[in-house]
Amino acid sequence: MKHYLVITAFSLMMTLLGCNENNQENRPREEGDFLNQLTEQEISGGKLTAELLWKFGRVGDMQLSPDGKTVLYTVTRYDAKTDKKHTWIFSVPSEGGQSFNMTDGLPSCVNPRWINNSAIAFLSKEKETMQIWRMNADGSDKTVISEIEGDVNGFEFAPDGSHLFYLQDVKMDSAVQDRYPDLPLAKGLVFDDLMYRHWDAWTDYAYSHIFVTRFTDGRISKGADILIGEHYDSPLPPYFDIADIAWSPDGVKLAYSCKKLKGKDFAISTNSDIYLYDVEGNTTENITDGMAGYDRYPVFSPDSRKIAFMSMETPGYEADKERLFIYDIENRTREYVTSRFDQNAEHYVWSSDSRKLYFISGTQATYQVYEAVPENGGIRQVTKGEHDFTSIALSSNVMTGTKSTLSMAPEIYRIDPGTGQETQLTFVNKNIYDVIRTGKVEEKRVKTTDGKDMLVWVVFPPDFNPSEKYPALLYCQGGPQSAVSQRFSYRWNLQLMAANGYIVVAPNRRGLPTFGQKWNEQISGDYGGQNIRDYLSAIDAVKKEPYVDADRLGAVGASYGGYSVLYLAGMHEKRFKVFIAHCGMFNLESQSAATEEMFFVHHDLGGYYWDKPKPKSFTQFSPHLYVDKWDTPIMLITGANDFRIPYTESLQAFNVAQLRGIPSRLLFYPDEGHWVMKPQNSILWQREFFGWLDQWLK
Numbered sequence: 119m120k121h122y123l124v125i126t127a128f129s130l131m132m133t134l135l136g137c138n139e140n141n142q143e144n145r146p147r148e149e150g151d152f153l154n155q156l157t158e159q160e161i162s163g164g165k166l167t168a169e170l171l172w173k174f175g176r177v178g179d180m181q182l183s184p185d186g187k188t189v190l191y192t193v194t195r196y197d198a199k200t201d202k203k204h205t206w207i208f209s210v211p212s213e214g215g216q217s218f219n220m221t222d223g224l225p226s227c228v229n230p231r232w233i234n235n236s237a238i239a240f241l242s243k244e245k246e247t248m249q250i251w252r253m254n255a256d257g258s259d260k261t262v263i264s265e266i267e268g269d270v271n272g273f274e275f276a277p278d279g280s281h282l283f284y285l286q287d288v289k290m291d292s293a294v295q296d297r298y299p300d301l302p303l304a305k306g307l308v309f310d311d312l313m314y315r316h317w318d319a320w321t322d323y324a325y326s327h328i329f330v331t332r333f334t335d336g337r338i339s340k341g342a343d344i345l346i347g348e349h350y351d352s353p354l355p356p357y358f359d360i361a362d363i364a365w366s367p368d369g370v371k372l373a374y375s376c377k378k379l380k381g382k383d384f385a386i387s388t389n390s391d392i393y394l395y396d397v398e399g400n401t402t403e404n405i406t407d408g409m410a411g412y413d414r415y416p417v418f419s420p421d422s423r424k425i426a427f428m429s430m431e432t433p434g435y436e437a438d439k440e441r442l443f444i445y446d447i448e449n450r451t452r453e454y455v456t457s458r459f460d461q462n463a464e465h466y467v468w469s470s471d472s473r474k475l476y477f478i479s480g481t482q483a484t485y486q487v488y489e490a491v492p493e494n495g496g497i498r499q500v501t502k503g504e505h506d507f508t509s510i511a512l513s514s515n516v517m518t519g520t521k522s523t524l525s526m527a528p529e530i531y532r533i534d535p536g537t538g539q540e541t542q543l544t545f546v547n548k549n550i551y552d553v554i555r556t557g558k559v560e561e562k563r564v565k566t567t568d569g570k571d572m573l574v575w576v577v578f579p580p581d582f583n584p585s586e587k588y589p590a591l592l593y594c595q596g597g598p599q600s601a602v603s604q605r606f607s608y609r610w611n612l613q614l615m616a617a618n619g620y621i622v623v624a625p626n627r628r629g630l631p632t633f634g635q636k637w638n639e640q641i642s643g644d645y646g647g648q649n650i651r652d653y654l655s656a657i658d659a660v661k662k663e664p665y666v667d668a669d670r671l672g673a674v675g676a677s678y679g680g681y682s683v684l685y686l687a688g689m690h691e692k693r694f695k696v697f698i699a700h701c702g703m704f705n706l707e708s709q710s711a712a713t714e715e716m717f718f719v720h721h722d723l724g725g726y727y728w729d730k731p732k733p734k735s736f737t738q739f740s741p742h743l744y745v746d747k748w749d750t751p752i753m754l755i756t757g758a759n760d761f762r763i764p765y766t767e768s769l770q771a772f773n774v775a776q777l778r779g780i781p782s783r784l785l786f787y788p789d790e791g792h793w794v795m796k797p798q799n800s801i802l803w804q805r806e807f808f809g810w811l812d813q814w815l816k
Contacts, residue, residue: 156170156173156549156550156553160173161553161554164553164554164555164580165554165555165580165617166554166556166611166613166614166617167614167617168614168800168801168803168804168805169198169801170550170554171608171609171611171614171800171804172196172198172608172797172800172801173195173550174527174546174547174550174608175193175194175195175546175547176193176194176195176527176528176608177191177192177193177520177527177528177529177530177544177546178191178192178193178194178205179191179192179228179229179230180509180511180518180519180520180530181230181231181232181511182212182511182512182513182516182518183212183232183235183255183513184232184234184235184277184513184514185235185513185514186212186513186514186515186516187211187212187213187235187514187516188209188210188211188212188255189209189210189211189212189511189518189530189543190207190208190209190220190230190232190238191207191208191209191210191230191530191544192205192206192207192208192227192228192230193205193206193208193546196797197797198797198798198801201796201797201798203226204226205226205227205228206219206220206221206222206226206227207219207220207221207227207228207230207238207240208220208544209257210530210543210544211543212516212518212532212543213532214532214541214543217544218257220238220253220257221240221242221257221260222257224242224260225242225243226242226243227240227241227242227251228240228241228242229241229272229273229360231273231274231275232275233252233275233279233333234278234279235255236254236255237252237253237254237255238252238253238254238255238257239251239252239263239273239275240253241270241272241273244262247266247267247268247269247270248269248270248271249262249263249264249265249266249270250262250263250264250266250270250273250284250338251263252336263333263336263337263338264284264337264338264339265337265338265339265340266284266286266338266339266340267340268286268287269286269287270284270285270286271284271285271286271287271326271358272284272285272358272360273285274360274363274364274365275333275365276365276366276369277365277367277368277369278368278369279333280332280333280369281330281331281332281333281365281369281397282330282331282333282338283328283329283330283331283341283344283363283365283372284328284329284331284338284341285326285327285328285329285353285358285360286326286327286329287322287324287325287326287327288324288325288326288327288343289322289323289324290323290324290325290349291321291323291324291349292323293323294306294307294308307320307321309321311380311381311382312381312382312384312385312714312716313380313381313382313384313385313714315714315761316355316356316714316715316761317355317356317714317761317762317791317792318356318757318759318760318761318791318792319356319759319761325345325348325349325350325351326351326352326353326355326358327343327344327345327346327348327352328343328344328345328352328363328372328374329341329342329343329344330342330344330372330395330397342400344372344374344395344400344402345376348378349380350376350377350378350379350380351376351377352374352375352376353374353375354375354376354377354390354414359415361415362374362375362376362414362415362416363375363416364416364417364418364425365418366418366422367418367419367420367421367422368422369397370396370397370398370422371394371395371396371397371418371422371447372394372395372397373392373393373394373395373405373416373418373425373427374392374393374395374416375390375391375392375393375413375414375415375416376390376391376393377389377390377391378391382716385714385715385716385717386434386716386717386720387433387434387717388411388412388430388433388434388435388436388717389410389411389412389433390412390413390414391404391405391406391407391409391413392404392405392406392413392414392416392425392427392445393405394425394447405425405445405450405452406427406429406445406452409429409431410431410432410433411429411430411431411432411433411434411435411438412428412429412430412436412438413427413428413429413430414427414428415427415428415464415466417466417467417468418468419468419472420468420469420470420471420472421472422447423446423447423448423472424444424445424446424447424472425444425445425447426442426443426444426445426455426466426468426475427442427443427444427445428440428441428442428443428463428464428466429441429443432721433717434717434718434720434721435642435717435721436715436717436718436721437597437598437599437631437638439462439635439638440462440463440464441454441455441456441457441463442454442455442456442463442466442475442477442490443455444475444492453492455475455490455492455495456490456497458495459479459497460634460635461479461480461481461632461634462479462480462631463477463478463479463488463490464477464478464479465477465478465507465508465509465510466478467510467511467512468512469512469515470512470514470515473491473492473493474489474490474491474492475489475490475492476488476489476490476500476510476512476517476535477490477510478507478508478509478510480601480603480631480632481499481632482573482632482633483573483575483601483602483603483604483626483630483632483633484503484504484505484506484603484604484632485505485506485507485508485603485604485632486499486500486501486502486503486507487499487500487501487507487510487517487519487533487535487538488500489535499538500533500535500538501533501538501540502538504523504559504561504604505521505522505523505604506521506522506523506603506604506605507519507520507521508520508521508522508528508605510533512535515535516532517532517533517534517535518530518531518532518533518543519531519533521540522604522605522606523559523604523606524559524575524577524604524605524606524612524613525556525557525559525606525613526547526551526606527546527547527606527608528606529542529543529544529545529546529547530542530543530544531543554580554617555580555581556580556613556616556617557577557578557579557580557582557613557616557617558577558578558582559575559576559577559578559612560575560576560577560578561573561574561575561576562574562575562576562659562660564625564655564656564659564660565655565659566628566648566651566652566655567648567651567652567655568648572625572626572627572652572655572656573625573626573633574623574624574625574626574656574659574660575602575612575622575624575625575626576621576622576623576624576660577612577613577615577616577621577622577624578616578621579616579617579619579620579621580616580617582665583665584664584665585665586665587664587665587666587667588619588620588621588665588666588667588670589619589620589621589667589670589671589672589811589815589816590620590621590622590623590657590660590661590666590667590670590671590672591615591620591621591622591623591671591672591673591674591811592623592625592653592656592657592671592672592673592674592694593610593612593615593622593623593624593625593674593675593679594653594673594674594675594678594679594680594682594683594686595624595626595627595630595675595678595679596675596676596677596678596679596680597629597630597677597678598629598630598641598645598649598677598678598722599629599630599631599638599641600630600631601626601630601631601632602624602625602626602630603632608800609793609794609800609803609804610676612624614804618808618811618812619816620672620811620815621660621665621666623656623657623660625652625653625655625656627649627652627653627656628640628641628644628648628649628652629641629642629649641722642721642722642724643722643723643724643733643734643735644739645678645681645685645706645722645723645735645739646685646735646738646739647739649682650682650685650686650689653673653682653686654690654693657671657673657693658693669695670695670815670816671693671694671695671815672694672695672696672697672698672811672814672815673686673690673694673696673697673698674697674698674699674700674807674811675698675699675700675702676699676700676701676702676755677700677701677702677762677763677792678702678703679699679700679702680699680700680701680702680703680763680768681699681702681703681704681741682702683697683698683699683702683752684697684699684702684703684704684741684771685739685741685744687741687744687747687748687750687752688741688743688744688745688746688747688748689744689747690750692749692750694750695750695751695814695815696750696751696752696753696810696811696813696814696815697750697751697752697753698752698753698755698807698810698811699752699753699754699755699768699771700754700755700756701755701756701757701760701762701763701765701767701768701792702741702754702763702767702768702771703740703741703763703767704740704741704742704767704768704770704771705740705741705742705767705770706723706727706735706736706739706740707727707736707740708766708767708770709763709764709767710723710726710727711727712764712766713761713762713763713764714761714762715762723735723736741771742770742771742774745774745778748774748775748778748780749780750780751780751781751782751810751813751814752771752775752780752781752782753782753783753784753785753806753807753810754768754769754771754772754775754782754783754784754785755768755784755785755786755787755803755806755807756768756769756784756785756786756787757786757787757788757789757790757791757792757794758786758787758788758789758790758791759789759790759791760790760791760792761791762792763792765786768784768786769784772784781814783806783810785802785803785806787799
């Protein structure tokens with residue numbers, strides 16, 4: 119089954135050691151260990167720990183009812199003892215009030231969706247397959263309503279409830295056993311083209327397809343495959359975000375994103391398009407033909423006349439500006455709404471009169487809600503503050519959003535679209551916040567070597583004493599084009615680093631969004647250039663503070679951040695006493711040839727290493743070129759299923775450190791990819807991470 123993205127949203131209050139005193143009667147019977155009640159030992163220190171991070175309820179998939187009165191959301195909890203997880207569907211009034219667990223006693227339930235205001239559909243296991251269920255708006259009368267062979271991976275009802283689409287994997291390519299049925303035990307995989315693996319999975323010879331069917335007499339039967347015979351995925355891999363597909367409010371049309379390319383063509387291109395499918399006529403039209411970059415996330419206007427969508431201009435550049443466009447269905451014209459707005463636009467929703475669009479955009483390392491009025495080109499910032507909004511919904515003039523900070527995991531808020539006033543609706547992890555102390559987060563402006571002002575987050579230990587001196591960590595962000603914003607992480611958690619007694623220095627160096635496109639684009643082709651100097655400017659400025667021990671500095675990072683650490687190891691001029699690089703690029707030639715989405719390395723590294731002349735990324739910026747200058751203890755972390763930056767990059771770095779007699783450690787996961795996803799693996803990661811830092815800095 120494809121790994122479908124579930125967008126975060128949530129709610130569930132609990133007391134110090136258990137569940138919400140107002141909600142105990144609604145506690146699910148099968149929640150059991152998943153509730154992860156806090157023990158006296160865990161709360162005795164009063165600080166965040168790796169174990170406590172896995173007791174957070176993770177809010178997801180916020181869905182506002184059509185009348186704007188009720189919010190659905192999911193809460194996922196993990197049991198670190200068993201590495202298992204469970205997801206429940208909750209509801210809370212949009213005016214605020216008591217949250218309610220709606221799927222008490224069922225297996226994990228995901229993908230909650232409103233059917234008008236009177237009913238809710240969702241996915242859960244029926245026997246051995248994921249099927250579509252229905253319940254009343256109050257959670258009563260739960261019943262399975264689909265009779266579809268195989269797993270249903272996601273679905274959306276048309277606004278009138280008469281039709282729906284659902285997603286299923288369709289096997290279309292031949293596996294070895296199809297070609298050689300007399301070799302049922304053979305494990306070999308045979309390929310003649312690229313994209314044989316993606317992010318963390320080898321091909322399964324199947325494609326995600328969209329099926330359209332009617333909802334008749336309360337039952338759902340097998341639908342028509344609108345991509346029949348096509349060897350393409352919709353939604354787009356690797357995340358399979360269902361937001362790539364949308365119904366028109368009148369239920370007549372379906373818009374979907376698809377990258378109709380295969381093999382090498384897929385690997386070297388970002389050219390996805392948006393297709394408009396007519397349900398009755400069974401016809402399909404490409405409405406973004408000629409737009410060469412990513413075109414995704416269609417959203418119909420309430421009057422069904424227009425479609426808002428995101429478009430990137432530059433072919434092969436996955437971190438290009440996310441431009442907001444509107445397509446006029448009748449006139450077949452496209453309007454670039456944010457042409458004078460030097461920021462991205464994402465997670466957009468229409469106002470009920472189809473005259474405004476609300477969207478999320480990053481500014482100065484935060485993510486805020488904005489309002490756009492296409493008819494006059496006006497754009498207004500709605501919310502303000504040090505936070506990240508990650509999703510919004512709008513129904514009947516009621517707006518809700520999912521918000522996080524560096525100190526708070528995502529929760530759901532009601533937002534006044536006029537004033538930006540926020541009201542918190544969910545308090546899923548109040549029991550944890552009530553018993554831990556978090557550190558102060560301070561915004562610091564640092565001058566770069568080329569005279570720019572760079573925003574740096576500095577996170578302090580919870581019991582910070584300005585008269586003491588603390589070791590400090592330079593946090594190197596991945597991406598490379600991913601802002602160091604107010605996103606709450608369940609592993610690279612800056613508050614957890616601070617809770618372990620470190621000052622954390624997190625710079626928004628060159629190549630990060632939310633500071634305009636020029637700042638974001640600078641890193642491409644210049645991996646070891648200005649952004650590395652930005653890192654050094656940040657740590658050099660903060661280490662002058664009286665509370666920082668300049669003789670106890672470390673640098674840590676993952677992905678591009680891991681590359682940054684490996685590069686710094688050869689040129690840091692003894693600033694740092696220890697390094698940790700997770701899934702970092704060590705040899706840019708070997709990494710660029712072994713990765714899967716070739717468009718990424720081609721654009722970001724300025725070409726291929728066999729080009730003439732050879733791009734400077736390969737002649738100047740590859741960390742392996744500077745190992746003769748390595749002299750600092752280093753830890754490498756990687757996973758066997760990382761196909762973006764194959765694990766051999768970390769093995770090369772570790773082997774070199776060992777051969778050169780540099781204190782070094784390798785943490786290798788045979789069952790993880792670019793991210794560490796399993797609870798016990800993650801706790802091991804934290805213990806080794808802080809054990810290595812403490813050994814050299816404390």
